[in-house]
Amino acid sequence: MRWVALMPLRGGSKAIPHKNIRRLAGRPLFAWSLEQALLSECFDELFVASDSEKIRRCVTAEFGDRVTVMDRSPDNCTDQASTESVMLEFRERVPADVLCVIQATSPLTRDADFRMAKEKFLSEQLDSLLTAAEFRRFLWSRAGLALNYDPANRPRRQEFDGALVENGAFYFTRDAILKQHRNRLGGRIGIHVMDPETLVEVDNAEDWAVVEQLLRRRDWPAQWLARKRLRAFVVDVDGTLTDGGMYYAANGEAMKKFDTRDAHGLARLREHGIRVCVISRENSPAVAARMIKLGIGDYFPGVLDKRAFLQEKFESWGMKFNEIAYMGDDLPDLDCMADAGVSFSPGDAVPEILAAADYVSSRMGGAGAVREVADLIVASQLHAGVADHD
Template sequence: MKKTAIIPLRKNSKGIPGKNKKKMLGRPLFSWVLTAAVFSELDEVYIFTDDQEIIDFVNREYHWTPKVKALLRNDHNASDTASTESAMIEFAESIGNFDILCLLQATSPLTTSQDINATLDEVLKNQKTSALTVVNTHRFIWNADGTPQNYDVFKRPRRQDFEGLLIENGAVYVTTKEAFKTSHNRVSGSIGLVKMPEESLVEIDSLTDWEIVENLLAERQKKTKQHQRIDYLVLDVDGVFTDGCVYYNAEGEMAKKFNMRDGMGLEILRQNKVEVIVLTSENSELVAQRMKKLQIKHTFLGVKDKFSFLTQFLLDRNSSFGAVAYVGDDVNDLANICSVGWSFTPADAVEAVKANADYILTNASGEGAIRETCEILLKYNKRYERL
């Protein structure tokens, strides 16, 4: 059965302007649920939006997976008054070829591939017509007239004895095509429920909500860290290899300054069976030439979504983030900084990265930060050598 997902995005947002494109932990908000969808059991994932800038970003950044597609939605179904169901109907009529329709919300960045798969299973394996994600909350709910909804005030239960309430968290919805064609609703018929953690209930309607969810996301990534032998060193370029400065003339980019000692450190590291990978958002011919000189064959230029790209890179090699050391200096490195086995940042990195990195180097960018990292990794990997 063909399992198709839609992630509806609107260009305009009143609560937080440009919310869907705003960087959360260094990545556009929508990219978190998109990445979860890519690595789930879904067959295809559509970004459905009225924002051409997002469509261009998706087409450029996710060329490495055939799962991801972008589709322009009409202005009428992207207005403030339009319902999500109206966008789903337009989408279903445009696509047609699917058996299972999955609605994913960009404002739920804590959604994981496992959450998506579990919701799909409610329909595919447990024979439900549709399914959605919920949170089991143990909070006491009240009506506006001063009466309690879910407990007796004279018999207040202990938390451990209280079943609580299941509350829709708006993250994942799944329905069969036939059920959707009949009901024109995201869920109908027999409905399965999938529980997600309580923190996934936070809705992003204000900048305060944004900060809360961003911190939750950072902590979630850090908790999944695994320490093992480092097989890969992944490096940003500007602000890591270089001092972050670029010299221009009338023809454009003219020069960058690289530290020669960094090159020797990387050569020694490769001799000790640590593969070096360069991952940068800039598309620079100067960088390409320098990496060729350093014989770094895995050099990836112009990568904006470094987290999803690195996830696929490791999956292709049957490896994981635990085998990776990462050096970055700015917010677009944050997702990887929070996720890899060991993360490093130069002494002059931005404060947000320093606050999340495992190790703040004593050397600044372009002044031996990479060489220092190499020496630390060589010592660290010795503990995994056989006696």
């Protein structure tokens, strides 16, 4: 049986411009649930269909050949177009026994949700499946009628079963059902129940703020980084460890502003066995003095070709580029970020860097961005240690 997953992504979004590729908690919106679908190992192939060349490039940059990107008919990208119209167009192009449609607006979906839903689908011999979450609230119609309980016998909250609300995270549909009913649901229908928090879909700015906080509370970044097995952290200076500003004393000496939180973050990395390397195109006495104070011996100023310099340095250390994390904010950092095992940027980096970074800090350069990233890497080391122990 061939299982195929499809994520439809439109280029137009009125409530939140460029919503599908806008960064949510450090990653493009679409990447959250798509990554979990890949991790679930439930599907023979995963596709993204979009009318936007920018979205297609972004998906390819994020997932490479792990996800197949294809065009989407303009007729199926209007405000009136249904998800079914995309599914029907897709089935004419890609054969599948079961099609899973994944919604990018449900970034709280976990890999376990796909696995449990597939197990339910197969064990119960279902024809289609939807996802839902429990809703333990009393519902009323606008006409003043109770819809899901008897007001004369009002149950206590802990005794109230409530209802299941469709959350739209993903759907499973057998091809025969889609062909016959031209609908994602039909035949024997099952429901996979997800966490209550997954009722929140990203449709407006308020949803965005709520979901971003929920994602940042999860340990996703630590799990993701733990798989990288990082050995070193390389960070740029101007615009990353500093705010990029140049301050001059009366004698003409240039000064830099550093954040003490970043210094503590670098110290934590070293305490957990991560080698810290600081690199810069500039040769600043102020930065050199700061590195001495922090006890960072791997400080390399005046490096114009960072990629070539680091390649030689890593070879002498017995490391590979994909074993290091790199954090930068401007165009000279692009080559290093492309080859690094994982790349980071402060929140105010130039657009090209923001697009290339695997994770964008919620903080600005010189204002705790490095500390945020350092804490994530340390958490990943602890997570990896627990996994190895288990």
